Amino acid sequence: MNIAHRAAEAxxxxxxxQGVAWLLVAWLVAGCSAVRLxxxxxxxxxxxxxxxxxxxxxxxxxxxxxxxxxxRLPYAEMRDDWGxxxxxxxxxxxxxxxRPLNSDSTAVAAxxxxxxxxxxxxxxxxxDYGLRLxxxxxxxxxxxFTAALKAEQAKKLAAPDTDPAAETEGASP
Amino acid sequence: xxxxxxxxxxxxxxxxxxxVEKNAPQIEDFLREIGRAHEDAxxxxxxxxxxxxxxxxxxxxxxxxxxxxxxxxxxxAAVMSKAIAQRAANAFRDTVLAGVNAAVAAVx
Numbered sequence: 001m002n003i004a005h006r007a008a009e010a011x012x013x014x015x016x017x018q019g020v021a022w023l024l025v026a027w028l029v030a031g032c033s034a035v036r037l038x039x040x041x042x043x044x045x046x047x048x049x050x051x052x053x054x055x056x057x058x059x060x061x062x063x064x065x066x067x068x069x070x071x072r073l074p075y076a077e078m079r080d081d082w083g084x085x086x087x088x089x090x091x092x093x094x095x096x097x098x099r100p101l102n103s104d105s106t107a108v109a110a111x112x113x114x115x116x117x118x119x120x121x122x123x124x125x126x127x128d129y130g131l132r133l134x135x136x137x138x139x140x141x142x143x144x145f146t147a148a149l150k151a152e153q154a155k156k157l158a159a160p161d162t163d164p165a166a167e168t169e170g171a172s173p
Numbered sequence: 174x175x176x177x178x179x180x181x182x183x184x185x186x187x188x189x190x191x192x193v194e195k196n197a198p199q200i201e202d203f204l205r206e207i208g209r210a211h212e213d214a215x216x217x218x219x220x221x222x223x224x225x226x227x228x229x230x231x232x233x234x235x236x237x238x239x240x241x242x243x244x245x246x247x248x249x250a251a252v253m254s255k256a257i258a259q260r261a262a263n264a265f266r267d268t269v270l271a272g273v274n275a276a277v278a279a280v281x
Contacts, residue, residue, distance in 0.1 A: 035262040037255040104248040104255075111245040115238065132226035136217050136235065140242055143210050150203065151249045157196050157256035160263060 039099045041155040049152060052092045053145035055085045056116070060138040067131045075124045082120045089113045092148075105151045112144045181272040188264035196257045200250050207246040214239050 059081045067073040075082075093109035096102055119137055123129045218239065222232040 034266065035259050037259040038252055104252045107248050108245045111241055114241075118238075130226060132221045132224075133231065133235075136214070136221065139214065139217070140238065143207075143214075143242060144245055147207075147246045147249045151252045154249060154252040154256050157199075157253060158259040158263075160192075160260060160267070 036101060038155050038158050039101045041152060041159070042099070045095055045099075045105075046149060046152045048092050048095055049145060049148045052085075052088050053141070053149075055088050056141050056145070057138065059085055060134065060141070063129060064131065064134055064138070067129060067134060072128045073123075075127045078123065082116075082123070086113075086116055086120065089116050105148065108144065108148045108151055112141065112148065115140065115144070176273060176276045181269060184272065185265040185268035188268045189261040192261040192264045193257055196253075196260070200253045200257075203250060203253065207243065207249075210246075211239065211243050214242070 059078070062081070063073060063078060066077065089109075089112055093106070093113050096106045096109040099105075115137070119129075215236075218227075218232065218235045221227045221235075222229070227235065
């Protein structure tokens with residue numbers, strides 16, 4: 001009777017300990033979800049940034065060559081390029097905006113779009129685009145696209161088992 | 174079930190600190206880089222104005238655009254900081270979870 005009683009008590013205590021342990025596990029799983037401050041790195045988004053950057057630089061290179069060879073650069077000559085690339089920048093901005101926790105990259109994309117529209121409007125208004133100003137604007141876009149790409153690559157820093165120091169090297173588009 | 178909480182928290186803090194120490198210098202490098210680019214850009218705009226290639230209105234507008242560009246670049250530093258904070262917080266959490274799970278497994 002005594003032995004049976006002790007065995008039952010031991011079983012009850014073991015069951016109680018196991019119950020507490022499982023409760024602790026359940027609490028940890030439910031209550032300690034991983035911290036999320038930035039979205040995951042998105043290779044498609046990074047490709048979208050470099051593709052859009054390439055389109056912007058191609059238009060600027062063309063404009064710089066044309067303006068260097070001519071006294072003026074009429075807007076009509078470049079209207080299609082301005083429009084085509086603006087569409088591409090809008091798509092890039094939309095992609096950034098659609099991702100959760102992505103306000104910083106969204107702001108960079110919005111800045112790029114805002115400048116593109118501003119410089120397009122100025123070109124349309126004066127029907128010329130000064131060579132010196134064009135070079136300044138091209139370099140500014142270069143910095144902004146580099147920022148957009150670095151912001152995307154910085155998201156790799158959040159992953160626990162990567163070596164982002166190596167991955168963020170040479171991030172310029 | 175016995176959990177050595179002081180050791181567990183020491184390990185967790187060590188994991189978080191390691192995540193920050195390893196990656197934080199990237200932010201400093203980046204800030205230095207954008208500082209240099211900003212200086213170069215301001216110099217180019219100033220030279221263009223001094224040479225008469227842009228008028229006063231354009232000069233002022235370009236300085237505004239340059240400020241907006243710098244603000245956009247600083248957003249990258251914000252992403253880096255958030256990503257490093259996420260990595261550190263999760264390293265802390267993972268270490269605590271692993272320690273508690275090991276103690277629970279010993280009981281089970």
